[in-house]
Amino acid sequence: MISLKRIYYYLPKTIQNYINTMASNVSNNTEEDFINNDNYGKLYDLKKKDREIIIRRIRYCLSKIPSATNLNVQLHLIKNILELPNNEKNFIVECGAFKGASSVALSIAAKITERKLIIYDSFEGLPDNESGPSHKREYPHLKIKGHYESGMYCGSLEEVEKNLKNFGEYDHCIIRKGFYENSLINHSEKIDLLFLDVDLLSSTKDCLKYLWKHIIDNGYIFTDDSCDLKVVRIWFDKEWWSNNLNQDPPGYIGSGCGINLDKEFSSLGYTIKNPNLENLSEIDWLKN
Numbered sequence: 070m071i072s073l074k075r076i077y078y079y080l081p082k083t084i085q086n087y088i089n090t091m092a093s094n095v096s097n098n099t100e101e102d103f104i105n106n107d108n109y110g111k112l113y114d115l116k117k118k119d120r121e122i123i124i125r126r127i128r129y130c131l132s133k134i135p136s137a138t139n140l141n142v143q144l145h146l147i148k149n150i151l152e153l154p155n156n157e158k159n160f161i162v163e164c165g166a167f168k169g170a171s172s173v174a175l176s177i178a179a180k181i182t183e184r185k186l187i188i189y190d191s192f193e194g195l196p197d198n199e200s201g202p203s204h205k206r207e208y209p210h211l212k213i214k215g216h217y218e219s220g221m222y223c224g225s226l227e228e229v230e231k232n233l234k235n236f237g238e239y240d241h242c243i244i245r246k247g248f249y250e251n252s253l254i255n256h257s258e259k260i261d262l263l264f265l266d267v268d269l270l271s272s273t274k275d276c277l278k279y280l281w282k283h284i285i286d287n288g289y290i291f292t293d294d295s296c297d298l299k300v301v302r303i304w305f306d307k308e309w310w311s312n313n314l315n316q317d318p319p320g321y322i323g324s325g326c327g328i329n330l331d332k333e334f335s336s337l338g339y340t341i342k343n344p345n346l347e348n349l350s351e352i353d354w355l356k357n
């Protein structure tokens with residue numbers, strides 16, 4: 070075992086990442102924690118058996134369709150949805166579906182918590198706003214770079230509907246097609262939890278511009294672009310927030326490397342709208 074570990078550390082990063090992904094298919098702490106911790110879904114009377122079924126459904130979906138989010142990311146989103154209150158119920162919103170893998174996971178949690186999931190996507194892939202080599206993306210923490218092309222991550226409306234019917238909870242979904250600059254303008258529903266997986270800065274800005282005002286106070290906004298500094302910067306951009314939303318930027322937890330889900334990085338980060346700071350605990354290394 071020790072010599073195997075030594076070999077691992079000599080391998081290129083890409084191969085290490087591949088091995089990590091494969092290993093997480095065999096043993097996964099996040100998964101074990103989700104199955105065995107009875108606090109997950111307590112509000113909705115979820116039992117260990119129910120949580121095992123959720124994992125099995127997600128794994129099955131991930132084995133059948135391409136996904137830009139992994140099991141850990143999807144489970145983390147589900148955990149957060151299961152924390153939503155059982156009395157006042159609003160909507161869960163996802164921007165960025167691709168083939169619908171994350172939508173499947175969110176729809177399962179939407180059903181359990183008796184909410185609707187609204188899915189926004191062009192269903193034509195990425196727009197051409199930040200397309201081509203002149204729009205470089207840098208992920209310094211991962212030591213990688215590249216660029217997007219328009220049409221990348223395309224999943225058609227029919228494909229996503231089919232995948233939701235086959236693997237998820239289609240009846241709990243409302244699907245809205247179009248590029249965000251048009252499709253989000255008329256959004257009116259109150260949002261309990263927002264998941265953005267839209268890759269581009271321009272798309273992130275459109276989502277924030279039209280959806281932020283609908284998110285409840287203390288509501289979580291997750292994004293799957295935590296390692297892309299170009300996108301993450303918006304969460305700290307005083308001028309943009311002042312001009313567009315008339316408030317200070319909320320900041321972003323997980324900037325550059327994501328929250329602690331996988332070994333060295335995760336794609337997921339978040340912010341909280343007007344967080345309720347009264348729930349924070351005191352600690353001995355800070356004066357109170």
Ligand SMILES: C[S@@+](CC[C@H](N)C(=O)[O-])C[C@H]1O[C@@H](n2cnc3c(N)ncnc32)[C@H](O)[C@@H]1O
Pocket residue numbers: 135136137138164165166167168169170171172189190191192193194195196221222223224247248249250266267268269271272275
């Ligand atoms: C990385 S994929 C989403 C991956 C998906 N969440 C998953 O788990 O597989 C990004 C998605 O965002 C959508 N998208 C990005 N910018 C958009 C825009 N401005 N308007 C509409 N859709 C957009 C693309 O069509 C694509 O489906």
